[in-house]
Amino acid sequence: MSLPRAARRGLAEESADRIRDAIFDGFFPPGASLREVDLAKDLDVSRGSVREGLALLEREGLVHSAWHRGTHVIDVTPRDVEEVYTVRAALDRLAALTATDPDALAAMDDIVAAMAADIDRGAAHLLALDIAFHDTVYAATGNSRLIQAWQAVRSQVYLFQLRRIATNQQDYLARVVVEHTELAALIRGNDRDLLARTAEEHVHSARRALLRHLAQR
CATH class of the missing domain: 1.20.120.530 (GntR ligand-binding domain-like)
Structure with missing residues (x-):
């Protein structure tokens, strides 16, 4: 299964929306790793757009990034x-x-x-x-x-x-x-x-x- 491609706007908000929807749909469960290179390929956008989109989701508290550990969907503890x-x-x-x-x-x-x-x-x-x-x-x-x-x-x-x-x-x-x-x-x-x-x-x-x-x- 792959994510639906984003509209070719190159916008961080578009990437954030698609990733958020995928999380809510269960495609990325709590604790799942979110790799920029894979997301960029699936969404057909630049890694920069994905990176900015993930930053938006981190501000929402939906994902967490750590140095040398990458970005993950938050767990439910x-x-x-x-x-x-x-x-x-x-x-x-x-x-x-x-x-x-x-x-x-x-x-x-x-x-x-x-x-x-x-x-x-x-x-x-x-x-x-x-x-x-x-x-x-x-x-x-x-x-x-x-x-x-x-x-x-x-x-x-x-x-x-x-x-x-x-x-x-x-x-x-x-x-x-x-x-x-x-x-x-x-x-x-x-x-x-x-x-x-x-x-x-x-x-x-x-x-x-x-x-x-x-x-x-």
Whole structure:
């Protein structure tokens, strides 16, 4: 199997997008080595473009580079999970409490409806909607620095959630629609204390599920 060739733009962003998609599709699993020469050949771009693309992915926390050891997809360790989900819980709490833009909230409602309608399309499809839901909540805050903070952990969250559903898909499917429907209703409601607790617990329940798997492994 080889990666689809990038459009001949010579852009680091294009290379980063293709490599990120390949990681999310499982072509490069956690811990996998990413060799510039192979990626450049598969993507039909220069090694310089690949190098810059990998640097973008490293800033997202999705890959890690070390001197004389090359670049690897991040692994999913208990420490990584604890750090990322703890940060995410604080960010999600603030985003939920400050999400007010009506257009973004309308998009949020549409995504919840799509989740309910698409429940039989599989966990990977629902995860894409899950991440899109949170994208719209952050967008609804209008807080550019909060949105940037979310973007800094977004790719890691996506990768960790993929690992979660790979190990216990039924648990994810049983929760995804219910939890996001509840969050959407609370964001539009007036009980700010309950919203804050629910937004944090939504993240921590995912953290606990993934940590249980890692402990069993």
